[in-house]
Amino acid sequence: MSKMMHIKETKKPRIGLYTVGLKTYWSQFPGLKERMMEYGKFIENKMAGFANAEIFNYGLVDTADSGRNAGDYFNENKVDLIFCHSGTYVTSDCVLPVHQASKAPVVVLNLQPTARINYEKTTTGEWLAFCGACVVPEISNAFNRAGIKYRVINGLLGLNYTTDISLTDEVTENRPEAVRAWREIEEWIKAAGVKSALSHARFGFLGNTYSGMLDMYSDFTMVQAQTGVHIEVLEMCDLDRQMKLVTEEEIKDKISEIYNMFEISEDSAADPIAKKPTEEQLYWSAKVAAAQERLVKEYNLDSLTYYYHGAPEGEYEKLQGGFIVGHSLLTAKGIPCSGEGDLKTALAMKICDILGVGGSFCEIVVTDYVDGTILLGHDGPFHLEIAKGKPILRGMGLYHGKQGTGVSVEAKVRTGNITTLNMTQTGDGKLKMISSEAESTDGTIMTIGNTQTPVKFKKDPDTYMEQWFTEAPTHHFAMSVGHNASLFRKVADLLNINHIELK
Incomplete structure (x- = not known):
């Protein structure tokens, strides 16, 4: 790739x-x-x-x-x-x-x-x-x-x-x-x-935070005070305005990008909502991706956090249905994108990206007690540069827990050393970094249109999760390639942010 x-x-x-x-x-x-x-x-x-x-x-x-x-x-x-x-x-x-x-x-x-x-x-x-x-x-x-x-x-x-x-x-x-x-x-x-x-960075915040995810709500002023990041609050109509400017030539170029970077799936044998993407879905994803890149360039963004629930059958619901492919492409181009309005994880992803170690959007998917691994991933976006092989695009009949339909990315991070980086916020409003070094394995993953990487931590899954949950993390985090805890610790030191390494 x-x-x-x-x-x-x-x-x-x-x-x-x-x-x-x-x-x-x-x-x-x-x-x-x-x-x-x-x-x-x-x-x-x-x-x-x-x-x-x-x-x-x-x-x-x-x-x-x-x-x-x-x-x-x-x-x-x-x-x-x-x-x-x-x-x-x-x-x-x-x-x-x-x-x-x-x-x-x-x-x-x-x-x-x-x-x-x-x-x-x-x-x-x-x-x-x-x-x-x-x-x-x-x-x-x-x-x-x-x-x-x-x-x-x-x-x-x-x-x-x-x-x-x-x-x-x-x-x-x-x-x-x-x-x-x-x-x-x-x-x-x-x-x-x-x-x-970070002190010169501009993060876009498009839409809102997923309603009810209390761990992800962020104080924009405190984020800027502690990191120097400027946060540009964007509206869906800003993106819609860009959609109206997208040309057929731009869409054609995006479709070429998509076929170059992704493998197009057939129907999933396991999940009835995961299908081969239709030509209409791919065209829409390409058009939205072109608009997303336009938005990033107009506002000179270094990262983008996004989520929009949308009214049923509304225009913006259809627009956000095309988000995942374009945001994965942007992430691979040095503009990390975090879903569900998780600004803190966008910060973790951007740190990884600046360091050249990836930074893919993740949460706990499921535990495999037979292999002793925890599957980590999400329904998008994904950092394409750290993928094992070509990521797969699947058409989704619905986005679980969300409205709308569209195309999603199914992929896993390449096998070898990885480090997770979680950015959370403490009760006194301070940012806090939590990192864990581990190994990604080549274990089997589900064919449901989600990113998933089986990860073996230094301790058994239950002991690791107990240790991690005790630190009161945000439930999303960034996955980077390589063992980077020492590097993350130095970043935290210079930012004057507390860093916890789980060993």
Whole structure:
């Protein structure tokens, strides 16, 4: 299945970086200053390969004045996250002004350039190139007393060469301490990208929330206050207006997209309401999909939450009957769409999408106690890019629990590592993230026009569900590919949202 072009580019994270050292050392130990700058440049170049990040490397901070200047530099460049590279010892009064001037979150990098110092030949200047850990407790103490939250990554620098001045082997790129440290750095950069993208994002809210689903009701102001997301409230007549503008050429193009991305089903042998989609149903779904894409582009949306009950036999009931196919196509194009008016799950899906790990709309479908799995899915929409094979389109004689008829997506997420991400809201109005790492299996699913993925969690189904339900989740969530709990935890940290990982 071909990858679909995204409608909008994801905003690149802007990353600040500086290296610390004590100015007094530079005249005492020739070459040490240049060595620190070389290490800093290595870090800059490697970071630039993560999440298409833009790196703003101030260079050396070695006095209190240069610290203040660095803070101003990071403010001028509107960085989302700052890495303080602890290259060698520095007094903490040089570092604190950086973060009193710039309020961007900070990660301290304690990355030693060598796995073992050359004890027999090492000079004081050589040792100082490797003693970055010495100042980290001092920096931590200063941050703590100043009320500045900080994170620390310890490990090896991961050079693939040895600097000319060095008296020991500095090639450490394949050592686990370097691999682990750089994985952490990459995750922090990606997490910063999520925070930045959300703070500039526009979420559409079309229609209303499914009546009576109390867990899904959202306070739009609190969502914007905690994430920065702007919420554009849309009406069905906004979509209907777009429908009237759709051309036959657009419909033809959408039909081609549909046949490229989906397999068209025959009648289900099991479920009498799941039939082969008619030409009329596919045409209508394609027309609605074209209107949906028009709506997204007109309002410059990054995500869309939708639901409309509709009066029986009303025009808008017919319109919402064509939603699922188009919203699945939009989700594959980087505009995650969540049904039933679930704004919080749209947020979880968008986080997954920004990180490039999918994010398909899910709830608990049924438990298979024989296989020890829980089937997770919904009646749409689905993230096509993480599907196992081509998703299937089925014509539905009715949408269970809803009005209208139309075409639905039947699919499952590809086999392998997955992580669920639930976004819920606590009694005090705070957003809360819940994640669970698991494995999707290739088990059998029902042929009823719903997405379903059999998932084996680390604990048996009953123990897992007891643990999950205790956290008071929203009943929908996003399914991502890969084991991403560590990544989600960093996103939550930067958003100042509580994160619970179920293990």
